[in-house]
Amino acid sequence: MDIIKELSTEMENEAVTTRKMLALVPESRFDWSPHPKSMTLKQLATHVAEIPSWVVIAVDQDELDFNAGSYQPAPVNNHVDLLALFDQSFIAGRTALDRLSASMLDTPWIMRGGEVVYLDTTKYGMVRHAFAQTIHHRAQxxxxxxxxxxxxxxxxxxxxxxxxG
Structure with a gap:
């Protein structure tokens, strides 16, 4: 089995569903939130739109430290920006998968906030985590x-x- 090919196919399949969902997000309700502890619709949709680009981080880096300040959510001002962000994120992530070799899959990878480790996995695990996050937040x-x-x-x-129904 060619695991990189399988990951690419999965990413492409999930992107079709994700784009359909993002296309429905009403710009007029960007500031809406179902609960005070929930993200706004804009925050959630932006996060969903940018997650495919996390594959780039998984492939090109060995860690992401949120406290280092290098990661900032992409600015989205309207519906066109949202869909453009998703398209750019998907292309970047899909292109990164093309650079990933099977020999790199078990390279250690860490997501942290300073000394607090949120995820200690491999490059393969981080790619799968990005896919899981897409599915999770798309369901939200x-x-x-x-x-x-x-x-x-x-x-x-x-x-x-x-x-x-």
Missing amino acids: LGVFLRLLDIAIPGSYGPSADEMG
């Missing part, structure tokens, strides 16, 4: 959209909206 986005009474697309089959 689906709930946000549902609460705004926006019909959502299916992810791994038809949604209730697509089934007429």
Whole structure:
């Protein structure tokens, strides 16, 4: 099995669903949040849009330290910016996968905030983590959209909206 090819295929498949979901985010509700502890719709959608670029960090770096200040969320001012961010992030992440060799997959990789380690894994593990984060936060986005009474697309089959339910 060619694991890099499998990762690329998975990333491409998830991108189709993610882009459909991001295309539904209403700019007029960017500041909306379902709960005081929740991100705003804009924050969540921006995060979903930028996660594919984390594959670049996984491939080109051996760690991400949030306290070092090198990571900053991308600015998004409107719906066009959001979709452009996703497209750029996907292309960057997909291109990074092309640079990843099988021999690099077990290279140690760490996500931290200074001395606090959030994730201690490998480059392969970080790529998979980026995919898992996309799926997790995309599901959150689906709930946000549902609460705004926006019909959502299916992810791994038809949604209730697509089934007429």
